[in-house]
Amino acid sequence: MANSSKIPIRSRHLATTHSTNSQLIDEILASVKNGETDKNPPHFSQPFLLTADSQTNGRGQHGRQWQSPLGNVSLSLYIPTRAFADDNTICLAQQLDGRLSLCVGYQLKQLPQLADINKIGVKWVNDLGFYEANQFNKLAGILIEPVTLENQLLGVVIGLGMNINSAPSLNPQTKTNLNYKAVSLQELVGGNLHPQDYYAPISQAILQAIGQFNDFNDPSNMAEFLQSFHQVDSLWGKNLQITLPNNDRIFGTAHGIDTNGCLQILHASGTMQAIWTGTNHSHRF
DSSP states (O other): OTTTTSOOOEEEEEEEEEEEHHHHHHHHHHHHHHHTOOOOOOTTSSSSEEEEESSSBBBOOOGOOOBBTTTEEEEEEEEEEEOOOOOOOOOOOOOOOOOHHHHHHHHHHHHHHHTTTTTTEETTTTEEEEEEEEEEEEEEEEEEEEEEEETTEEEEEEEEEEEEEEEOOOOOOHHHHHHEEEOOOHHOOSSSSOGGGGGHHHHHHHHHHHHHHGGSSSOOOOHHHHHHTTTTTEEEEOOEEOOOSOOOOOEEEEEEETSSEEEEEEOOOOOOOEETSSSEEEEOO
8 A cells, every 4th residue: 555645646627527526436437347458547446536617516415415616626536445456556445434534524624724724623524614603614525435336345536625715605405404604715814715726735635534544443543533633623512403314313412523433422411322424414503
C-alpha cells in the first residue's frame, strides 16, 4: 500500500455533470469490461478524481438532492480496495464502515483554509459546519458510496460538495426533516475565492483520511482518533431528537462517538445508546 502523499492522482474536470459520484461510479464499472490490459483512466485498479463546475442532480445522504451551483466545489474521488488495486497504489485496506466518513470530515477540518475557523466542526456523520441559534449552518457534505460488481467491492467513491462562493437556498425536498441552512466559505472569510484552488488540498485530505482509516486495525490508533475527533465534534453536548428508519424517536444528549463510529446518546436516565452511522437524522430541539 502506497504512501498517500507520494502517489499522483489522475483526474478530469467537467463543466457540468448530473452527479460526479454517479458518473464516476458508472465509468469505473465500465472499466471492468476493458479488463487489466486497457488502463485508460478512470480504471477500477487506480485512484481517480472527477471534478465539475456544477451538477444538475447532485446527491447527498438518504437520496437527498445536493444543490451544486457554479462557484462551489463538486468532486468525487475513487479509491480501489486492496484486492483490486495496482501495486504501490493508495487503497482501502480494511472493511468499509461509517468511520471512514468521520475520518474524511476530520481531515477536511485540518485544511489550512478551515483550521483557523474555530466554529467549523464535523457533524456526525457526514457534514461540516457549525451551530448558530440552534440551527446547523452546513458548509460541506460528504457522500461515500461503494462500487460493487457481482457482490465484490471494487472500491469506494468519496463525494464532496463544499459551498465556496454560494450558499444555495434549500428546497422543500432537501429540507425535509432537517433543521439547517447552507453557508458559504466566502461568507466566513471574505475575499475572492476560486473553487479550483480547493481541488488538490481536498483530495489530499481525503487520501489522508483513507490512511487514517486503514490504521484503525490498531486499536491504539482508534483511541487516539476518538480524542482528536472530540475537538472538532459539532454535536457534543447538544440535545437531540433522533428519528430512526422505523420512525421511532429517541431523545438525549450527544456524547461523542464510540470505537465503531456510532453516535453516543446519553439519556436522562443515565444510560448510553449507540446510534449506527447512516441510519438516522439528527435535530436540535
